[in-house]
Each structure stands twice: as structure tokens, then as C-alpha cells.
Amino acid sequence: MPVAKPESSDSRVIAHVDMDCFYVQVEQRKQPQLRGLPTAVVQYNEWKGGALIAVSYEARKFGVKRSMRGAEAKEVCPQIQLVQVPVARGKADLNGYRSAGSEVVSILSRRGRCERASIDEVYLDLTDAAETMLAENPPQNMEKIDEEALMSHILGLNNEDGSDVKENVREWINRHNADHRDKLLACGILIVAELRMQVLKETEFTCSAGIAHNKMLAKLASGMNKPAQQTVVPSSSVNGLLNTLPIRKMKQLGGKLGISLQTDMGVNTVGDLLQFPEEKLQERYGINTGTWLWNIARGISGEAVEGRLLPKSHGSGKTFPGPRALKTVPAVQHWLNQLCEELSERLCSDLDQNKRMAHTLTLHARAYKSSDSDSQKKFPSKSCPLRYGTGKIQEDAFNLFQAGLREYIGFYGVKTQGSQYSGWGITSLSVSASKIVPIPSGTCSIAKYFHGQSLDNVNAEATLLLPPGVHSGSECYSELNSPKAEVDFPKEESWIEDTVPDLDLQEQKDLSSSLSKTQDGFTQDISPSSLSGTEGCLEQNQNKQERYMTKVEGQFKSEYKERKGKRVKDKGTGTPSILELFKSYNPYPFGSSLSQELKKTAQGTDARLTIEENEVGKEEKPMHGSSSRDEGDGRREVWSYNIDEIDPTVMDELPQEIQDEIKAWVQPHKWRPYNNTARRGCKISHYFSPTKNS
DNA sequence: ACGGATAAGACA
DNA sequence: TTGTCTTAT
Incomplete structure (x- = not known):
């Protein structure tokens, strides 16, 4: 499963931050009287006292483990406080932990690119912050070093007995003759220590962290001194660290692959891997995994920290x-x-x-x-x-x-x-x-043009597709609950005002809050401030965006002209018209534009218009692809075509502002990356699904 | 009769 | 592209 990525030659400063027994901390914040007591969070209670999903460090001292039952925990630790996960709709409700995790992410994302790795873990790329600190305010000869930073564990630093540990750390951080890489890590120590203190102050949660030159080592380090401590991996310590490390401790090797390495290859420590040439590993485990194994044995791991603060699903x-x-x-x-x-x-x-x-x-x-x-x-x-x-x-x-x-x-x-x-x-x-995917924000003529749409009747695909990772505002730093991410859903004065979808009450209720919040005001332009500080993120997300758009395009290969002709003939107008298509296929149009994002991100080439439709008048079948009865009944049809294939006379029928926008899309040279061979898709799309009043 | 609920990513 | 599989917490 693992895939090797080439490691950039630059020396990065990567941190992995891991909340300490997170669910327990969340519950202890709710009930402060539990602080300091052996505590565990259990879900469900009926069967053997429920299953433990988080255990406080006090309780761990008694041998309480995750995956014990509540009853077992009571046996080894009778005083243990068992807190139940909230239940909603008859099932465990983790939303409290999710939002607590978001609190943490919003703090940890302040100093650099931040990747939400799970509900309680993030990766940070602090390279820029560290370089800046090194240039402007280097830790060398810094008279005062943060107490938290002085508590760091530095792998390979020899703390002889009797020597002042903190003093050794101070010296390491201040060391004048250190190489550039170590100096960067020293900055990383200070930055992470500060971030962790901010997390504690603002959320009351403690966390542990690893600081290293790549994600793999940072992750390894974050688990080495818990709770509430941080560990640094200077490159000089990597070999010693990995040499005796049991292979199963490595991320990705805790499962079958790790077992296979042990039983089939006799590899018990990461160091044992060193003796195998890359080709041998590739033979046994495939090109990707083989190379990946060869690399991790040497502490090499090139995975980037993705700028993503929100879950993907x-x-x-x-x-x-x-x-x-x-x-x-x-x-x-x-x-x-x-x-x-x-x-x-x-x-x-x-x-x-x-x-x-x-x-x-x-x-x-x-x-x-x-x-x-x-x-x-x-x-x-x-x-x-x-x-x-x-x-x-x-x-x-x-x-x-x-x-x-x-x-x-x-x-x-x-x-x-x-x-x-x-x-x-x-x-x-x-x-x-x-x-x-993000729904578009910022002003967009098409969004204004097609307004009045209720979300409920819109398939999610009806919004213009934005590639993952491309967001409004400055994604890396403000993706989470960004106040800037205002969406302009058009208000009144719809061009199709008379076609209001009939929703059932429940569904109106479901969406009312979303709609009301999204209906105020347009953001006329992208403010310079929202553009600042995003360059790294944009670059980082480029590949992804490209892949995604290509995929979308590939998915929706179609025969526009044929369809268009048919539909138009059906309507008896004889004139091909995008407007006609929109009207005839979707009484509740909704759309918006990619163009702002595309311009901002210097992405996109030839735009591609896509129109999707559902056949009307038949019972809706949601099946796609493999369903046994997805053929011929109620299946959605999707069309797309290149913008440059659009009949200009059709273009003429669009309002001027739409034409302008489309023209902007069709001028790739302005913002197209030179190495971009993939064609980009855009969708002015919408399709409707027959509403069944239930 | 189990670890449960969630995630992410690779591969065919 | 969907569906399966692996891994992790």
C-alpha cells in the first residue's frame, strides 16, 4: 500500500502532533472533577461494561488498556472512572470529539501548512516558519528559551548522569556550530513548544509532538515521550533510532506487510531491512512498496504535508x-x-x-x-x-x-x-x-445568473466542481470555519423565479440553516488579503487538482452535439441553445463558477462545460454503475463538451457576463502551468432529481 | 459474539 | 470509477 515519494532535497521541518488520550481529555474538560483520576471513555455499556476507546495515563498505570471491556478495567483498577460516549439515535455520537479536534486544528494551523491526519492528530510543515526564524531571530545565543522547549527530548543527545538535562537542551538549541538542518530543527522545537502551549491555554488539552525532517520520523517521535512532551529527531540520530526499531512499530507496517517482512524475510527491525537491495524488495513487494521499504529503512520519506484541515469524507x-x-x-x-x-x-x-x-x-x-x-x-x-x-x-x-x-x-x-x-x-x-468539494465562493456571474436554487433539489454534483484542496480564501490557514468563505447564493429576482421546487417540510428544515447563512451578500472580488500567504498551498495542491479535473472529464465523455440536436428537436425550436438546454433539463437551475478559483490558483486550461440530466417522469433510481438494474431506468445522463467546441451562436445566446466568464476560461495561457498536459474540466452543471413527497 | 466508529489511501 | 482491501486510532 505504501508508495514511495522522492524526498525533496530541501531540509524540511515537520511536526506530528498527537493529542494525549484525547477522548478522555474532552470528557475531563466537561467534568473537571475527573482530572487527575484514572479515567476511561467507553462506548455502550450493556455488554461487559462497554468497550474502552480511550484510557487516561493514570489508568494506564494500573494496566488498563484500550480494547478492554469496562468490566475488565474495573477489575484491574476499581477506582477507574468510566465515562460513556454520548449516544444519539441509538448509536455512539462522536461529534463532541470532532469539534474538539477542530479547536485544536485551528490553533495548530497558525504557523504553517497543517494536515488533519485524524480526529486527534495533525502534521505540520514548519519549514518556512523555521527558516524565517533562523534568518530573523535565530535561537543561537537567545538568552531566554521557553521552558517547554527546554523540556524537549532530543534523540542522540548524550545526557550523562548528573548533568543538567535542560542545560544540555539549551546548549543544543543554541549551538553555534550546528549544521543548517539542526538549526532548523532547533527552530522547530521552539515553534512547536509555543504551539503546544497555545493549545493548552486555549483548549485545556495537552498533546505530544515529534519534530523531524519528514512525516515518518515525526510520527515516530511523537509517540516516544507521552504525555505532554515533545521529541526531536536530528538527522544524526536516525540510523541509531531505526537500527533497533521493531519493524512493526513503523507506520504502515503494523499489519500484514509487517508480518510478512518478519516471517518471509526474517526482518525484525528496521535496520534488518538495510541489507536488502531495492530490487529484491521490489521483487517481493512490488515496485512501489519495495522502493518505499528501501527508503524508510534509511529514514527517507518524501510525503508532503497536505494542507487539509477538514476530513475528506x-x-x-x-x-x-x-x-x-x-x-x-x-x-x-x-x-x-x-x-x-x-x-x-x-x-x-x-x-x-x-x-x-x-x-x-x-x-x-x-x-x-x-x-x-x-x-x-x-x-x-x-x-x-x-x-x-x-x-x-x-x-x-x-x-x-x-x-x-x-x-x-x-x-x-x-x-x-x-x-x-x-x-x-x-x-x-x-x-x-x-x-x-468546496462550493464556490466569491462573485461569479454564473452563480448570480442561476440563482434561486434550493439546494435540496440539487444533486451535489450540480454545483460546479472544484478540485479538492482548492478553496476560497487562504486555504492553509483559514480553511477551518473560515469567516471569509462566504458563498453567494443568489437571492430573489431569479430569472426563473416562478419555478420554486417543492420540498417536503423535513427537508426544508434540514437545509434552512445552510441556506439562510449562505444567502447574505456577495463578495464582489477576491481581496488581496485573502490571497496573501497562499502560495505554498497552491503549489502543493496543484497536482491533486489536475488529477481530479482530469478524472471528472474522463468520467463525463459524451456526445454533446448529438444530444443537443435531439433535445432541441424535441423542443421543436431548431436552434441549438445552452439556454434551452438549461431550461428544458432543469427547472431549478443552480450553478456557479470556478473561474475565480482557477485564476487564483493559476490552474485550468480549456474549460469544459458539462450538463447533467436526470430523465424525468420515471421513478428515481440512485444506482450507478454496478447496480443490477441501472440500465435504462432513471439513470442519470451526463454530458460534457469542450468549450472550444461550442457553437459560437450558442455562446451568443448567453448573457454578456456569462460569455465573458466563459471567454476567461478559454484563455488558458494566462494561468496555465507550462507542464500541464491534462485538460481541465469545468461544469456549469446542474441536474435535478424528481422530488418525491414523502 | 466482536474492539467500535471512522477515516485515508492503494489497487484492480 | 466503483468496489475491495489494508492500515490506523
């Missing part, structure tokens, strides 16, 4: 172990509804707070079949385009489940009535939303 799931397995379709539907409710709520918050929309809904399930030839078979996961609105998500998820179930049961499946036992059981269910 949201999921909601629950297990139904053993006897609790769901054995009827109505039971499954009930739980799916609960999961979808939670998911929908989180999607709305994300839209609200981060101005992003998800494009894909996926259902996962685990199932068993009693007595069948292939009871080993896995329940297939299924996905479909994601439509916003709780009811829609529930409906789509249920359809996905049914499609999966039919496939799972297979030929021998027998139809049974009602709640009758049918030979299968669902032991886990989850729904997730992925392909989350």
Missing part, C-alpha cells in the same frame, strides 16, 4: 454483533434511517460551516449467511450520487442496500414475507459521504 455506522444482527429488511431500514439522519446532519453542518458539498453516497454492510455454499461472500458496498436532504439520503441508502442484498443473496435467495427469518443477518451497517 463523513461516515456514520454501527455494528450489530452476533445475536443483534439485523434479520429483516424493515429492521435494516430503521437503522439505515438513523445512520442517514446523522450523516445528513453532519453534511449540513459541513455545508454550513465549511461551504462544502459531498458528491457520493456509499453504503457498506457486513453480513452473514447461515448455511449457504459461499457463506464467505462479502456484502458488496454500493454507491450513488448524493442528493442532499435527509429523506433523499435515506431513500437512496435503502435502495443501495437492497441492491447489495440482492447481489449478496444471489440466485438462491428466497423471498420471505415481513419479519420472517430469511437466512441472512446484517452485522454492520454504515453510510458515508465522499468526494467533498
Whole structure:
């Protein structure tokens, strides 16, 4: 799985910050009387006291471990305080921890590019901050060094017995004859110490950190001195560190690959890997993994810190172990509804707070079949385009489940009535939303042009696609709850004012907050301030964006002219017209522009217009691709075409501002990176889904 | 009758 | 591209 990336020749300063028993800290902040006591967070309570998912360091002293049951924990530590994870809709609700994690991220992202690695871990690229400090205010001869920094652990620093440890650290940091790399790390120490103190002051949470020249080493170091301490890995200490390190301790080697290295290759420590030539490792594990292994044995890891403060997907799931397995379709539907409710709520918050929309809904399930030839078979996961609105998500998820179930049961499946036992059981269910992209912000003529659209009737794909990582404002530093990320959803005076989608009440409720917040005011232009400080991020996200746009384009190959002709003929106008297409295919247009982002990021080449449609008048089927009945019924059609293939007479029919915008897209030379061979896609797209009033 | 709920990424 | 698999916390 791991893939080797070439390590840049530059010496980076990378930190990995890891919250100490995070869920426990969150609960202790809520109930301060628990501070200092052996505490654990458990989820669910019925069965053996619930499962421990976080254990305080006080409790660890008693031998309490994660993955113990509450009852076991009580045995080894009778005084232990067990706090239950909140339950909502019959399932564990982790939102409190998610938002606490966001608090931390917003602080840690202040000094450089920040990657949210999990709910309680981040990577930081502090290279620029460290270089700047080194140039302007070097730690050498700094009279006062932060107490927290002096507490750092520096790998390889020989602290002889009796010597003042802090004094040694001070000397290391101040060392005048250090090489550039160590001086950078010294700056990293100071910066991370300060960040950690800010986290403590502003959130009351402690964390541990590793500081090194790459992510792998930083991650390794952050776990070496916990809790509430930081560890530095000077390059001179790398060999010694890795030489005796058990191979399974390395990230990515804790599973089957690590086992294979041990059992098949006799590799027990990272040092043992050194004797294998790269080619041998590639032979055994493939090109990518082989090279990756060869590199990590030498402490080489080139992975960049992605500038991403927000999760890339949201999921909601629950297990139904053993006897609790769901054995009827109505039971499954009930739980799916609960999961979808939670998911929908989180999607709305994300839209609200981060101005992003998800494009894909996926259902996962685990199932068993009693007595069948292939009871080993896995329940297939299924996905479909994601439509916003709780009811829609529930409906789509249920359809996905049914499609999966039919496939799972297979030929021998027998139809049974009602709640009758049918030979299968669902032991886990989850729904997730992925392909989350920012909805455009800033003024955009197209957004203004197509306004009045209710989100509920819009498939998420109906918004113009922005590549991941390209955000409004300065992404790296303000992605999280950015106050700048205002979206202009057009208000009144819609050009199609008379076509207001009819929503059911629930769905209106679902979206009301998102809509109200997004409806105020337009941001006329991109302010210089919002552009400052983003250069590194833009560069960093370039490749991703390119890949994404290419993918989108590839997906939507189509025959515009043919379709256009057909549709137009159907309408009997005889004149090809984008406007006609919009009107006839989507009574509730919504769209917006990529152009601001494209210009800002110096991305994009030839724009590509895409129009998607759903066939009307048929029952909606969310299935895509592999569904057994996705052909010919209600399947969405997607068209796209190159802008430069657009008939100019069609262009003429668009309002001037739209024409201007499209023309801007078609001038790639202004902002196209020279090495960019991929064609870029843009979508002025929308499509509607028939609303079923439920 | 289990670690549960979530994530991310690689690969076919 | 979807679906599967691996890894991690």
C-alpha cells in the first residue's frame, strides 16, 4: 500500500502532533472533577461494561488498556472512572470529539501548512516558519528559551548522569556550530513548544509532538515521550533510532506487510531491512512498496504535508454483533434511517460551516449467511450520487442496500414475507459521504445568473466542481470555519423565479440553516488579503487538482452535439441553445463558477462545460454503475463538451457576463502551468432529481 | 459474539 | 470509477 515519494532535497521541518488520550481529555474538560483520576471513555455499556476507546495515563498505570471491556478495567483498577460516549439515535455520537479536534486544528494551523491526519492528530510543515526564524531571530545565543522547549527530548543527545538535562537542551538549541538542518530543527522545537502551549491555554488539552525532517520520523517521535512532551529527531540520530526499531512499530507496517517482512524475510527491525537491495524488495513487494521499504529503512520519506484541515469524507455506522444482527429488511431500514439522519446532519453542518458539498453516497454492510455454499461472500458496498436532504439520503441508502442484498443473496435467495427469518443477518451497517468539494465562493456571474436554487433539489454534483484542496480564501490557514468563505447564493429576482421546487417540510428544515447563512451578500472580488500567504498551498495542491479535473472529464465523455440536436428537436425550436438546454433539463437551475478559483490558483486550461440530466417522469433510481438494474431506468445522463467546441451562436445566446466568464476560461495561457498536459474540466452543471413527497 | 466508529489511501 | 482491501486510532 505504501508508495514511495522522492524526498525533496530541501531540509524540511515537520511536526506530528498527537493529542494525549484525547477522548478522555474532552470528557475531563466537561467534568473537571475527573482530572487527575484514572479515567476511561467507553462506548455502550450493556455488554461487559462497554468497550474502552480511550484510557487516561493514570489508568494506564494500573494496566488498563484500550480494547478492554469496562468490566475488565474495573477489575484491574476499581477506582477507574468510566465515562460513556454520548449516544444519539441509538448509536455512539462522536461529534463532541470532532469539534474538539477542530479547536485544536485551528490553533495548530497558525504557523504553517497543517494536515488533519485524524480526529486527534495533525502534521505540520514548519519549514518556512523555521527558516524565517533562523534568518530573523535565530535561537543561537537567545538568552531566554521557553521552558517547554527546554523540556524537549532530543534523540542522540548524550545526557550523562548528573548533568543538567535542560542545560544540555539549551546548549543544543543554541549551538553555534550546528549544521543548517539542526538549526532548523532547533527552530522547530521552539515553534512547536509555543504551539503546544497555545493549545493548552486555549483548549485545556495537552498533546505530544515529534519534530523531524519528514512525516515518518515525526510520527515516530511523537509517540516516544507521552504525555505532554515533545521529541526531536536530528538527522544524526536516525540510523541509531531505526537500527533497533521493531519493524512493526513503523507506520504502515503494523499489519500484514509487517508480518510478512518478519516471517518471509526474517526482518525484525528496521535496520534488518538495510541489507536488502531495492530490487529484491521490489521483487517481493512490488515496485512501489519495495522502493518505499528501501527508503524508510534509511529514514527517507518524501510525503508532503497536505494542507487539509477538514476530513475528506463523513461516515456514520454501527455494528450489530452476533445475536443483534439485523434479520429483516424493515429492521435494516430503521437503522439505515438513523445512520442517514446523522450523516445528513453532519453534511449540513459541513455545508454550513465549511461551504462544502459531498458528491457520493456509499453504503457498506457486513453480513452473514447461515448455511449457504459461499457463506464467505462479502456484502458488496454500493454507491450513488448524493442528493442532499435527509429523506433523499435515506431513500437512496435503502435502495443501495437492497441492491447489495440482492447481489449478496444471489440466485438462491428466497423471498420471505415481513419479519420472517430469511437466512441472512446484517452485522454492520454504515453510510458515508465522499468526494467533498468546496462550493464556490466569491462573485461569479454564473452563480448570480442561476440563482434561486434550493439546494435540496440539487444533486451535489450540480454545483460546479472544484478540485479538492482548492478553496476560497487562504486555504492553509483559514480553511477551518473560515469567516471569509462566504458563498453567494443568489437571492430573489431569479430569472426563473416562478419555478420554486417543492420540498417536503423535513427537508426544508434540514437545509434552512445552510441556506439562510449562505444567502447574505456577495463578495464582489477576491481581496488581496485573502490571497496573501497562499502560495505554498497552491503549489502543493496543484497536482491533486489536475488529477481530479482530469478524472471528472474522463468520467463525463459524451456526445454533446448529438444530444443537443435531439433535445432541441424535441423542443421543436431548431436552434441549438445552452439556454434551452438549461431550461428544458432543469427547472431549478443552480450553478456557479470556478473561474475565480482557477485564476487564483493559476490552474485550468480549456474549460469544459458539462450538463447533467436526470430523465424525468420515471421513478428515481440512485444506482450507478454496478447496480443490477441501472440500465435504462432513471439513470442519470451526463454530458460534457469542450468549450472550444461550442457553437459560437450558442455562446451568443448567453448573457454578456456569462460569455465573458466563459471567454476567461478559454484563455488558458494566462494561468496555465507550462507542464500541464491534462485538460481541465469545468461544469456549469446542474441536474435535478424528481422530488418525491414523502 | 466482536474492539467500535471512522477515516485515508492503494489497487484492480 | 466503483468496489475491495489494508492500515490506523
